[in-house]
Amino acid sequence: MADRPPSPTAEERKELDKAAKQKEQEEQAALPYKWTQQIGDLDLTAPIPGNLKGKDLDVKITKTTLKAGIKGQEPIIDGTLPHPIHPDESTWTLEPLTSGGKELNIHLDKANKMEWWSHVVTSAPKIDTAKITPENSKLSDLDGETRGMVEKMMYDQRQKEAGRPSSDEEKKLEMLRKFKEQHPEMDFSGATMG
Incomplete structure (x- = not known):
């Protein structure tokens, strides 16, 4: 069995993370657009010369591809999306900037609302999605099923922290009690919950 190199120390790991983050930021800064995402959607912005209008742009959004740019020029972005979107819920606008010029805004509605994207198109450099810290969302923003799931998880977490049974364990205990x-003729003294 070959000797494995020693695992990096906490300090070395911190330096490696810092270097990886710096490389990621440089790669993202080199792109001709900026992008941000929430768990359910993604927004992309790109500067456009102020004399252009919407009719001067070529923007195509499909379930699996995105192409955007100025007609007759190399596209700002053109490629396959890493995951499908809802094209009918996705939009683009051309907005004037206070500093002059304009900005192309593209909003993509993700088909899977529980997935972080590591890049906008598969040909672009990736980001480390494990390092994403989502902003807090309000429970009222979630759809009914997701909200119920999150509330149950929060309840179970509070119960666990307090040393009490989770909602599933409470159901089992209630069934056993009934x-x-x-x-009453049965002896449950040796029964254990497993």
Whole structure:
């Protein structure tokens, strides 16, 4: 068995993370656009000369591809999306900037609302999605099913921290209590919950 190199120390790991973050920031800064994302959507902006209008742009958004740029020029972005989107819910606008010039804004509505993207198109450099710290969202912003799931997770976390049973364990205990009531003749003294 070959000797494995020693694992990096906490300080070395911090330096490696810092170097990786710096490289990532440089790669992202070199792109002709800026982009941000929430868990459910993605927004992209690119500077456009102030004398241009929407009709001067070529923007195509499909379920799996994105192409945007000035007609007759090399596209600002052109490629395959890493994950599908809802093209009917995705939009683009051309907005004037206070500093002069204009900005192309593209909003992509992700099909999977529970997935971080590591890049806008697969040909672009990736970001480390494990380092994303999502902004706090309000429970009221979530759809019913997701909200219920999050509330259950939060309840179970509070119960665990307090040393009490989770919601699933409470259901099992309640079923056992009812069963005991219905069968008083049975001896449950040696029963364990597993």
